[in-house]
Amino acid sequence: MSEKQNHETEEKELTRVEDGILLSLIFMTDEQFYSLEASITLNIRGSIISGTLISRDKYYDLLAKELESSGSETAKRISDHLMDFNKMSKEREEKERKEKEKNSLPNFIHLKDAKFFSPGIDSSLPKQEGLLWRGRLDSIDGFSLVSIR
Known part of the structure; x- marks a missing residue:
């Protein structure tokens, strides 16, 4: 790795909080033991996304059913591919955990019934039913454990 690449990697690691x-x-x-779902509102670069926090497995199951x-x-083919991807991803993470002897950190957050709110718009998008949503954790500026409806 060049000195420039090494410096950029160090900066990236320092900026992720x-x-x-x-x-x-x-x-x-x-975790299957907890099966937790929680209302949550996220602030992401000035926009607000509100919905119910769900597991990655539930996200993929619901997405497959929608498709x-x-x-x-x-x-149907896309649905099958997504379920295979989820299975492979889980297996890879389990292997990483065993090799590193620690939990690897998640990179994504998954919501169901997600609605989007932006400054200057009086109602949510979509107006009726919420959507399934997946977002990068490193994009979240803040959160609250309540849901805006």
Whole structure:
């Protein structure tokens, strides 16, 4: 690795700040023992996303069901691919945990019934049902354990 690449990597590592509370909630939702779902509102670069925090497995299950309900063969193939991806991803993370002898940190947060709120807009998007949503943890500026409806 060149000196410049090494310096850029160090800067990136220094700028990532993990929120222990948020990470704990995500770990709890991802563990089968807890099966936690929690109302949450996220602030991301001035926009607000509000919904219910769910596990990665539940996110993929719900997404697969949404795709399959369309009846399209293409959607069914995508659904199957997503379920395979989730399984491989979990296996890779388990292997990393065993090799490092510590928990690897999640990179994503998963919501159901997500609605988006932006300054200057009086209502949420979408107006009716919320959506499934997946976002990068390092993009979150703040959060609250309540949901805006």
